Amino acid sequence: MAKLDRDGVAIHYEIAGDGPVLLLSHGYSATGEMWRGQVEALKDRFRVITWDMRGHGRSDYPDDPAAYSEALTVGDMAALLDAAGADLAILGGLSLGGYMSLAFNVAHPERARALLVIDTGPGYRSDEAREGWNKNALRTADRYETEGLSRLQRGTAEMRASVHRDASGLVRAARGMLTQRDASVMSSLPTIAVPTLVVVGADDAPFLAAADYMAGKIPGAKKVVIPDAGHAANMDQPAAFNAAVRGFLLEAGLDREP
Numbered sequence: 001m002a003k004l005d006r007d008g009v010a011i012h013y014e015i016a017g018d019g020p021v022l023l024l025s026h027g028y029s030a031t032g033e034m035w036r037g038q039v040e041a042l043k044d045r046f047r048v049i050t051w052d053m054r055g056h057g058r059s060d061y062p063d064d065p066a067a068y069s070e071a072l073t074v075g076d077m078a079a080l081l082d083a084a085g086a087d088l089a090i091l092g093g094l095s096l097g098g099y100m101s102l103a104f105n106v107a108h109p110e111r112a113r114a115l116l117v118i119d120t121g122p123g124y125r126s127d128e129a130r131e132g133w134n135k136n137a138l139r140t141a142d143r144y145e146t147e148g149l150s151r152l153q154r155g156t157a158e159m160r161a162s163v164h165r166d167a168s169g170l171v172r173a174a175r176g177m178l179t180q181r182d183a184s185v186m187s188s189l190p191t192i193a194v195p196t197l198v199v200v201g202a203d204d205a206p207f208l209a210a211a212d213y214m215a216g217k218i219p220g221a222k223k224v225v226i227p228d229a230g231h232a233a234n235m236d237q238p239a240a241f242n243a244a245v246r247g248f249l250l251e252a253g254l255d256r257e258p
Helices: 032-042 070-083 096-107 127-154 168-178 184-191 205-217 238-251
Strands: 002-006 009-016 021-025 047-051 089-094 112-118 196-201 222-226
Touching (some): 002 070, 021 032, 021 070, 021 096, 032 238, 112 238, 127 168, 196 205, 196 238
Parallel strands (some): 021 047, 089 112, 196 222
Antiparallel strands (some): 009 047
16 A cells, blocks of 8 residues: 655555556545455456545545545546556546546546446536535535534445545535536547446446436447446446456457557
8 A cells, every 4th residue: 555645635545466557436435445346356457556535545634625626636646647657547436436537538638548437427517407416415515524424324335335534534525526617527528539438237226327328428438237236336246347347448458558
């Protein structure tokens, strides 16, 4: 395990395996530990980076609300690739991590080799719909502020399995990272020029339509629905999930250095 210093904010990360770099980003209120089963399944062909976003797990929980944003999260991802000596990487993520992977492709398309977008939404074109999402994110922050980490046990698998020092980082991350500012990620979908796999759990009802939308908008995207899986498809059905991801990566020749 290692720490990356981002202007005084320590970001925890781990690297396993050898080969082309695969950066996996977790969902809101989870940690990089949610990818343990994927690290074991992929490290024979890939150098897999897992990490804890700021405000989560073993990374720092800065007190300044301005230290949490989409731009800073994308910057953390770029810095992780720099630390690994990787100009190019396959970028994968669940939920917020998938959204941030799409945002990374907007900011640094020259560094994205492929995308794995898992149980994720691409944001909202309508200001009204985005405002509804943001109100829910702010309510989530308020509830963590009131209830603390006990709230995790009412969440999905990746949330229940996560370990955080306290809830303060999750509160600030919900307000600064989970909220959205514009439609840039959604608008970018037709311009994505790298192989993309869209994965969704068959039982993850809130994200089924989003998966269909992304698969239809991203040129050449492949969509896989994992049976008997919810929001954390990789944890609910790891064998089926790993087979889908590994098959996609190998079929696209992404296990070879570019």
